[in-house]
Amino acid sequence: MKKYHIETYGCEMNKAESAAMEATLREHGWERSPEEDAQLVLLNTCTVRTTAENRAWNRIHQLSARKKERGFVLAVVGCMAEQHKGAIQKKAPGVDYVLGTFQKQSFGLMLDIISKGQRIEVLEETPTYVFDASHHEPGAFRSFVPIMHGCNNFCSYCIVPYVRGREVSRNPADILHEIDQLEDLGVREITLLGQNVNSYRWEADGQVLNFPGLLRMIAGHLDNRHAIARGAPADPRQFGGRIGWIRFLTSHPKDLSSELVEAIVDNPIFCRHIHLPFQSGSNAVLAAMNRKYTREEYICLVEKLRKEMPELTLSTDILVGFPGETEEDLDETLDLMRRVRFSYAFMYHFNTREGTPAARMPNKTPDKVKKQRLARVIALQKEITASLMEERIGQTDEVLIEDISKRSSKEVLARTTRDEMVVFAASQKRIGHFARVRLLSVAGNTFRGEEV
Ligand code: SF4
Incomplete structure (x- = not known):
């Protein structure tokens, strides 16, 4: 059986695309294996966040060098491959194939060619994105x-x-x-x-x-x-x-x-959970970000959602340290967080992405200030999450059981409809089933509960 190894960097979209690539690999007779046994190593990359891109670059260099020790085919796919095709081929000569997001239809062809021990030089692009x-x-x-x-x-x-x-x-x-x-x-x-x-x-x-x-x-x-x-x-x-x-x-x-x-x-x-990125609570920063809404419109939208669905939880993305962001702008972000009370947030500080308009903006926020502001945002979100969780104690909710608890094989880890994690006593046979659970206490970012 031919063996492949895949690593995914970046967002949920990339994870879904990796799952689709794995389905194609299985159809072509490949089976997943550890990297050291694989004849094909795939890196599914993302260029949206600097951290994911840096991690992918490190792995590209590492694996490209490793090809001197053993023979395998190295392919870099995904949106980083789309953007940095030339640079990847130049900086990491061990990479055999670089497939952007518009070359998906060539993926199966590439697998067949690799199986025959051959090589293909040109991989076709499609004019529009093809869904798997x-x-x-x-x-x-x-x-x-x-x-x-x-x-x-x-x-x-x-x-x-x-x-x-x-x-x-x-x-x-x-x-x-x-x-x-x-x-x-x-x-x-x-x-x-x-x-x-x-x-x-x-x-x-x-x-x-x-x-x-x-x-x-x-x-x-x-x-x-x-x-x-x-x-x-x-x-x-x-x-x-x-x-x-x-x-x-x-x-x-x-x-x-x-x-x-x-x-x-x-x-x-x-x-009853919506992820609704707000990015900044300042209208000046939102305009500079080209987000096309104001803080007032965002708050009004949240009020409407909560009026129609009082049980709804909201999570968000927050980007601090945008070029030109002042202390007053940050205060408005903190104020919006206090008003909305998100159950959780993905919080980042601004990093320049070459090729975007923000990369050319003046008044970059110094690194030290960005980090301090991010720390304030994270501290406030921690407080809000903790107080929202306290308010949930005693309530019951429907959950989907996802896994065995890390602490005990007699307990399972489940997720509520509102996207909260709960641990409670149940057989692992119930994984993948729905249950109803009363929330009893809080341990970190997870509830402890009991089935009702
Ligand atoms: S909505 Fe804005 S942040 Fe989201 S993917 Fe589009 S351009 Fe990027």
Whole structure:
């Protein structure tokens, strides 16, 4: 059996693309192995964040040098490969293939050629992004389903529109087909994935399907499917499990419409958690970031969401130390955090991404100041998370059991619909099942609970 090893750097989108590449590898007769046994080593890279890019560069150099010790094929794929193709080939001559995001259709061809011990010089590009057919990992009960790719927003600090291209939405028939396949394989929770899912748009026969429409279509489709399954004799090979939860990632605040809120409210299959990056609480910084909303509009949106769904939790991304950011701007960010009370946040300080408008902006914030500001943001978020968790003690919620607890094999780790982690006593046979749990206490960022 031919053996491959894959490493993934970067975001959820990259993880989903790695899962799809692994599905293709399996179809072509490859099996996963540790790096030292692999005939093919794949690095799926991301250039969106400096840290992920630096880690990928380190591995490229390390593996490129290792090829002097043993023979294997080294391929670099993903959006870093798209942006730095020439530089990778020049700086790391051991790399055999560099495949950008628009060369996916060449991936299978590359595998066949490698299997024959041959080499291909030119890998075709496709004019638009091609969605993979399957993102299922064997045994997984949570899965990503990409629904769109690329971004048209051009936030001034972000490289995504340049390396992943403009927005392309996936055919809804293909989305439903993949969801059905995943359900048949036992998946219980799916996350609809895209850089900006709220701007999903599919046009056919003079009709436009937007993101709220897609959500309603998926919810209705699953309702029908589950009704049919309930009426049919149970056949686990045909109906491995029920998708009970749907999440989506990532939402841009400017595109989160009232129509979308209604679609979520009307369909309890959508989890009561939304990741809604706000980046900065200062209108001056938001304008410089080209985010196309104000702090007032963001707060108003949060109020509307909470009015319609009081149980909803929100998480966010916060970027501090943007060029020109003042202490007053940072105070506005801290103020917005206190008002909204996010359950958790991904917090970063600004790093220059070459090729973006922000890279050319004056008034860069000194490193020391960026780090100090980030520390203040992290400290406040810790306080907010802790106080929100305290308020949850005594409440019950539905959870999906994900894993065995690290501390005891008699306990399991589960996630609530509101994206909180809970540990409670249960058999590991229950992994992949839903349960109802009372939250009893807090240990770090995890609840301890009991099944009810
Ligand atoms: S919305 Fe902005 S931050 Fe998000 S991917 Fe698009 S350009 Fe980047």
